[in-house]
Amino acid sequence: METNFSFSLNGTMPDLAGWKQPLYVRCLLIIGYGAVFLLNIVGNPLVCLVVAKNKNMRTVTNLFIVNVAVCDFFVGGICMPFTLVNNLKAGWVFGEVMCTLLPMLMGMAVVGSVYTLVAIAVDRYLAVMKPTDGKLSSAATSVIIVSIWVTACVVMIPSAVQAQYKDHDGNPTCYETWPSLESKQAYTMSLFVLCYLVPLLAITGLYLCAGARLHNRSAKRNRSAEQTSQSRNQSHTANKSSNNARVFRMMVAVVALFASLHLPLWVATLLNDFATPTRGLGLVLYRYIYPIAHWLAYANSCVNPILYAFLNRNFRQGFIKAFVNTKSSCRVETPVPRVDHKMQGGHAKHDRVQCRLTLETPCGSRMRRASPTTPATAVDDVPNTRSFNRPSAVELKSVAL
The missing domain is CATH 1.20.1070.10 (Rhodopsin 7-helix transmembrane proteins)
Known part of the structure; x- marks a missing residue:
């Protein structure tokens, strides 16, 4: 592509006198x-x-x-x-x-x-x-x-x-x-x-x-x-x-x-x-x-x-x-569900617990959603129990191009 610092057509010296802009x-x-x-x-x-x-x-x-x-x-x-x-x-x-x-x-x-x-x-x-x-x-x-x-x-x-x-x-x-x-x-x-x-x-x-x-x-x-x-x-x-x-x-x-x-x-x-x-x-x-x-x-x-x-x-x-500190603004707060095991009639009795999900979006708005009350299971039956011990980062994903 032509640039204005290569403006000679056939090798002759260009005349620059009086070309400067106002x-x-x-x-x-x-x-x-x-x-x-x-x-x-x-x-x-x-x-x-x-x-x-x-x-x-x-x-x-x-x-x-x-x-x-x-x-x-x-x-x-x-x-x-x-x-x-x-x-x-x-x-x-x-x-x-x-x-x-x-x-x-x-x-x-x-x-x-x-x-x-x-x-x-x-x-x-x-x-x-x-x-x-x-x-x-x-x-x-x-x-x-x-x-x-x-x-x-x-x-x-x-x-x-x-x-x-x-x-x-x-x-x-x-x-x-x-x-x-x-x-x-x-x-x-x-x-x-x-x-x-x-x-x-x-x-x-x-x-x-x-x-x-x-x-x-x-x-x-x-x-x-x-x-x-x-x-x-x-x-x-x-x-x-x-x-x-x-x-x-x-x-x-x-x-x-x-x-x-x-x-x-x-x-x-x-x-x-x-x-x-x-x-x-x-x-x-x-x-x-x-x-x-x-x-x-x-x-x-x-x-x-x-x-x-x-x-x-x-x-x-x-x-x-x-432009946002994702570590502080994008997180999920998941309290450890309290699991009480009580023996009653030879069977384990599970208390019903409620977990609250807190999501803070990058723009700072906070949304809370209460999960439906469900019976808590034994610790060995909870998948990925390590995820309850520490809040995990939320990455907002959508369908890629």
Whole structure:
């Protein structure tokens, strides 16, 4: 992907005179980039932490979501500060190594993110079309994730090879040198087609097919429910379809935001490479369009955790637990039931006891429920008697993705 620190089309030295933005624009850029940076370094590691700490959330889809979070962290947490400084200051101040490394890392993270979204779409398609035998294994998921990163690295190698750092009279620059304008245009168009257009078309097609199947399945289930009462198997299938529908809606929202927030940067890149802008248009491009387009692309790296929190109950509860001391706020108080054994007529007489369950939820509300009075059994007959000696932690679980 084109970045504004590689803005030379054919190796000629770019003219930076008079390109600096007004002060109020620079202040707005600092505030906007700073907000995205803070949300990114908090939200994406939190997504990884929630999946790592909850075994019931270590599903194939969630492992792919973790990979998206890693890609987003690279983009917004590592690359974005360099881009902000480069947008505010003329020239390249980070040295020759970062001139080669940084554009490649940013491109790898973006390519890895979009290809991971394709993998999620394939996984969701298989889950809907082949619910019994279409599930990917953990080993296959790991191989796919490694392959995504290898592919992203290979795709961005030409950008790293063509990156050139030069110091012109105390004004260091970092820009790409290409043998010809046509070669630069061919590479840019290849990136646009292979790393944006084709993946999004594939994702759209997969989700349309899966959505149509979910709709037909729901319609048949509703008609069946009207004619006969649902059996246990029908109820299980309905719950599974409902879970698939929720994940489907969440991932459609993620892909739609990715496509819309990355589109302005691609438009600016294509305009720069194919339109050969005049000096006036070039100044507008580097003063305003590139910084805003980069900000929108970086904003995508911090909105995914917010989407997960709003659209997925498992992530929402995991985020809440991450900010709550679960040892003190999530517990079950189970007093030891008093068991009195009295011999009466050669038989043991069991007193009737009552146990009270106290549950404190993460948000602090307390619920008490009295168990029905039941005869107490002998100690040897009580299963898991050790659990009565110490309150056990309650983990709020729901159906995993």
